[in-house]
Amino acid sequence: MSEMALEVPALTPVEAYERVAQYARVAVAATDSGIILVKARGKAYSAVGTSDNVEKAHMLQAELDEGPCLDAIRSKTPVYVTGDAANDPRWSTWGSRLSELGYRSVVSIRLETRDRTFGSLNAYSQSLNDFTTSDVEVMQYLGAAASAAIASSQTVDNLQIALESRNLIGQAQGILMAVYDLDSDGAFQYLRRLSMHGNIRIVEVAKDIMSQRHELRKHIT
Numbered sequence: 001m002s003e004m005a006l007e008v009p010a011l012t013p014v015e016a017y018e019r020v021a022q023y024a025r026v027a028v029a030a031t032d033s034g035i036i037l038v039k040a041r042g043k044a045y046s047a048v049g050t051s052d053n054v055e056k057a058h059m060l061q062a063e064l065d066e067g068p069c070l071d072a073i074r075s076k077t078p079v080y081v082t083g084d085a086a087n088d089p090r091w092s093t094w095g096s097r098l099s100e101l102g103y104r105s106v107v108s109i110r111l112e113t114r115d116r117t118f119g120s121l122n123a124y125s126q127s128l129n130d131f132t133t134s135d136v137e138v139m140q141y142l143g144a145a146a147s148a149a150i151a152s153s154q155t156v157d158n159l160q161i162a163l164e165s166r167n168l169i170g171q172a173q174g175i176l177m178a179v180y181d182l183d184s185d186g187a188f189q190y191l192r193r194l195s196m197h198g199n200i201r202i203v204e205v206a207k208d209i210m211s212q213r214h215e216l217r218k219h220i221t
Helices: 002-010 013-027 052-064 068-074 089-100 133-180 184-198 202-211 213-217
Strands: 032-038 044-049 079-082 105-112 117-125
Touching: 013 032, 013 044, 013 117, 013 133, 032 052, 032 068, 044 052, 044 068, 052 068, 052 089, 052 117, 068 079, 068 089, 068 105, 068 117, 079 089, 079 133, 105 133, 117 133, 133 184, 133 202, 184 202, 202 213
Parallel strands: none
Antiparallel strands: 032 044, 032 117, 079 105, 105 117
């Protein structure tokens, strides 16, 4: 967990999800592991899995709207465990479908920060009653550490995107200033008007300006 806390924040969100899933699989000697995330409107999707079958198990939950991974996200209980998913009455349809993928035991841990819940960390085993109380505790600690690390990774990624967008807008402003003899504020207002007129984000307008920069520079005398 110490290694994960140091490593994950430096990764992109996708890389972070992959690494956390790998750590979870190893930590509890699971067959596979994966992460389900929720979008702004609560729609769940599989962010990552250590195998194709995990991705299928996640997608089945989203399709059937039932399963421990979803319940860990949506309910008041942050931890769900089953040692025999195929015969667990809580998720009868999903459990029978899960057994076709070869999984019998599942542990699902909510991923959350103080501000929001954003998914679940899930471990799968092909053996019956495979996860012990100690395994569940390890997953809980791992989930807490992973939540903080992933949130930090997302923040870093968002800041990087914001910085890149600002640089792109600045470059577009520079071209407009040279072509149309505008000052910095005038060039930004020009971009803003194009954004409002076309109903597109200002950074997309800047990308269009940059793609046309060679043609625009021909007008500079």
